Amino acid sequence: xxxxxxxxxxxxxxxxxxxxxxxxxxxxxxxxxxxxxxxxxxxxxxxxxxxxxxxxxxxxxxxxxxxxxxxxxxxxxxxxxxxxxxxxxxxxxxxxxxxxxxxxxxxxxxxxxxxxxxxxxxxxxxxxxx
Amino acid sequence: xxxxxxxxxxxxxxxxxxxxxxxxxxxxxxxxxxxxxxxxxxxxxxxxxxxxxxxxxxxxxxxxxxxxxxxxxxxxxxxxxxxxxxxxxxxxxxxxxxxxxxxxxxxxxxxxxxxxxxxxxxxxxxxxxxxxxxxxxxxxxxxxxxxxxxxxxxxxxxxxxxxxxxxxxxxxxxxxxxxxxxxxxxxxxxxxxxxxxxxxxxxxxxxxxxxxxxxxxxxxxxxxxxxxxxxxxxxxxxxxxxxxxxxxxxxxxxxxxxxxxxxxxxxxxxxxxxxxxxxxxxxxxxxxxxxxxxxxxxxxxxxxxxxxxxxxxxxxxxxxxxxxxxxxxxxxxxxxxxxxxxxxxxxxxxxxxxxxxxxxxxxxxxxxxxxxxxxxxxxxxxxxxxxxx
Ligand SMILES: [Zn+2]
Numbered sequence: 001x002x003x004x005x006x007x008x009x010x011x012x013x014x015x016x017x018x019x020x021x022x023x024x025x026x027x028x029x030x031x032x033x034x035x036x037x038x039x040x041x042x043x044x045x046x047x048x049x050x051x052x053x054x055x056x057x058x059x060x061x062x063x064x065x066x067x068x069x070x071x072x073x074x075x076x077x078x079x080x081x082x083x084x085x086x087x088x089x090x091x092x093x094x095x096x097x098x099x100x101x102x103x104x105x106x107x108x109x110x111x112x113x114x115x116x117x118x119x120x121x122x123x124x125x126x127x128x129x130x
Numbered sequence: 131x132x133x134x135x136x137x138x139x140x141x142x143x144x145x146x147x148x149x150x151x152x153x154x155x156x157x158x159x160x161x162x163x164x165x166x167x168x169x170x171x172x173x174x175x176x177x178x179x180x181x182x183x184x185x186x187x188x189x190x191x192x193x194x195x196x197x198x199x200x201x202x203x204x205x206x207x208x209x210x211x212x213x214x215x216x217x218x219x220x221x222x223x224x225x226x227x228x229x230x231x232x233x234x235x236x237x238x239x240x241x242x243x244x245x246x247x248x249x250x251x252x253x254x255x256x257x258x259x260x261x262x263x264x265x266x267x268x269x270x271x272x273x274x275x276x277x278x279x280x281x282x283x284x285x286x287x288x289x290x291x292x293x294x295x296x297x298x299x300x301x302x303x304x305x306x307x308x309x310x311x312x313x314x315x316x317x318x319x320x321x322x323x324x325x326x327x328x329x330x331x332x333x334x335x336x337x338x339x340x341x342x343x344x345x346x347x348x349x350x351x352x353x354x355x356x357x358x359x360x361x362x363x364x365x366x367x368x369x370x371x372x373x374x375x376x377x378x379x380x381x382x383x384x385x386x387x388x389x390x391x392x393x394x395x396x397x398x399x400x401x402x403x404x405x406x407x408x409x410x411x412x413x414x415x416x417x418x419x420x421x422x423x424x425x426x427x428x429x430x431x432x433x434x435x436x437x438x439x440x441x442x443x444x445x446x447x448x449x450x451x452x453x454x455x456x457x458x459x460x461x462x463x464x465x466x467x468x469x470x471x472x473x474x475x476x477x478x479x480x481x482x483x484x485x486x487x488x489x490x491x492x493x494x495x496x497x498x499x500x501x502x503x504x505x506x507x508x509x510x511x512x513x514x515x516x517x518x519x
Binding site: 016077097107 | 251252253255256259265266267268269270271272273275276279280281282283284287328329330331332333334377379380381382386
C-alpha cells in the first residue's frame with residue numbers, strides 16, 4: 001500500500017483501529033479507572049471521575065443489556081439488514097455491536113466479541129451469541 | 131445574571147412537511163417573514179440572529195448557514211449557527227435568552243431550519259445517524275430509530291410497558307395535530323394501525339417514529355425594557371432556561387432507560403423561573419419516537435421513573451388530561467425538521483399561552499414547558515414559558 005490516503009486506502013482511526021485489531025486477535029481490552037468506570041479508547045481521563053485510566057483485558061463474553069432489530073439501515077448497512085444492534089455488559093464496560101443471528105435473542109443472553117466485515121469491506125464489531 | 135425574563139414578540143413557522151424542492155434559505159425566509167408580520171418590531175432593531183441547523187452540510191452542501199439565513203430574513207447583523215443535533219435550535223433559544231438577560235441585546239431573531247426530504251430516506255437516515263458516536267455506534271449499525279429502540283427495550287425490561295402503551299402516545303399526538311395547519315400529519319390513527327405498521331427498529335414501528343420533515347421556525351425575542359419602550363403586546367416570557375449533558379454514546383450511560391440530561395435541564399429551568407412543576411399547564415416535549423415522550427416526562431419530573439409509559443393510555447396527557455403533552459402534535463405528528471424543532475416548540479407554546487393556537491382551549495394555566503433533546507439525549511434543553519402582565 002502506498003502512504004497516500006485515498007478512499008480505498010483511508011487513514012486508520014488511531015486507537016479505534018488498534019482496538020479492533022486487538023479484539024480480532026483475541027486480545028481485547030478496555031480502559032478502567034480506580035473507581036471501576038470502564039471505557040473504550042481513545043481516552044486520557046475517566047469522563048465520570050477524572051481519574052487516570054489503565055488497560056484491562058476484555059472478558060471473553062458479555063450479557064445482552066438491550067438490542068434492536070434494524071429494518072431501515074443507513075446506506076452503509078443496506079446489505080446487512082435486517083440485523084440486530086446489541087449493547088452488552090462486559091463487567092466494567094459496555095460494547096455495541098452487530099448480531100447477524102438474532103432469532104430468539106433476549107436480554108441477558110451471553111455474547112462474544114469478534115471482528116467481521118461489511119459487504120463494502122469496512123470492519124465492524126460483531127456480538128454474536130457465545 | 132439579570133433575572134428579568136425576555137419576551138416572545140412575534141412567532142412564525144413554515145408548514146412542516148415534504149418540501150424537497152424548497153431550499154433551506156427559502157424555508158427560513160418564510161418563517162422569519164411570519165415572525166416579523168406577527169410582531170410590531172422593525173427589522174433594523176434586530177441585534178443578531180441565533181440560528182439552529184443540524185445536517186445542512188450533508189443535505190444541502192451548505193455550511194456557514196447563519197449569515198445566509200440572516201440575509202434570507204432581510205437582516206444584516208451578526209449571525210451564528212448552533213449545532214447540537216436535534217437540540218440545535220433549543221440551544222440557540224437558550225443562548226438568546228441569556229444574551230438578552232445579560233443586557234447584551236434587546237432584540238434577537240431566533241429560529242432554525244432543516245431540509246431533509248431532498249436526500250430521501252437513505253440520505254436522511256445517514257444524516258440523522260451522525261448524531262451518534264461514529265466509531266462505537268454508527269459503525270455498529272446504530273441508526274437514530276435504532277438508538278431509541280435500544281432504550282425502549284431497556285425500558286420495557288426494567289419497568290414493563292408495551293408497544294400498545296407507546297401506540298397510545300402516537301394516537302394522542304396525531305389527534306392533537308388535526309387542527310394544526312402547520313403539521314405534517316393531520317390524520318387520526320388508531321392503536322391497531324400503529325401496532326400493525328412495519329417495523330423500523332424493533333420494538334419500534336413506523337408509527338412510533340417522527341416523519342422526515344422539511345421546515346423552519348422563527349421568533350423575535352425582546353427585552354422587557356424594549357417591550358415597555360415600544361408598548362408591545364408580548365405577554366409571553368421565557369422565564370427559565372436549563373441545559374443538561376450526558377455521554378454521547380448510549381453504551382457509556384449509567385442507565386439505558388432514563389435521561390439524566392433532561393432531569394438536569396429541567397431542575398435548572400424550573401429553579402431559574404422560580405416555578406414549581408405543578409404549575410405547568412402543558413408541555414411540548416421531544417417525542418422523536420414514542421418512547422422519547424415517556425423518557426421526557428420522567429426526566430422532566432412530571433412522572434416517577436417507570437410511571438409515564440401508561441400516561442397517554444390513561445388519558446393523563448391527552449388534550450383533556452391533567453397535563454396535556456404535545457398539543458401541537460409533537461415531533462411525531464407535527465413533524466421534526468431537526469434544526470427547527472427547538473424553536474418551533476417555543477413558537478407553539480407561545481401561541482398556546484396567548485390563546486391563538488387551535489388547541490389553546492386545552493390550556494388551563496399560565497405556564498408551559500418546552501423540552502428539546504439532541505441525539506439519544508446527550509443534550510437536553512428545557513424552557514419554562516409564563517404569561518406576564
Ligand atoms: Zn472513573
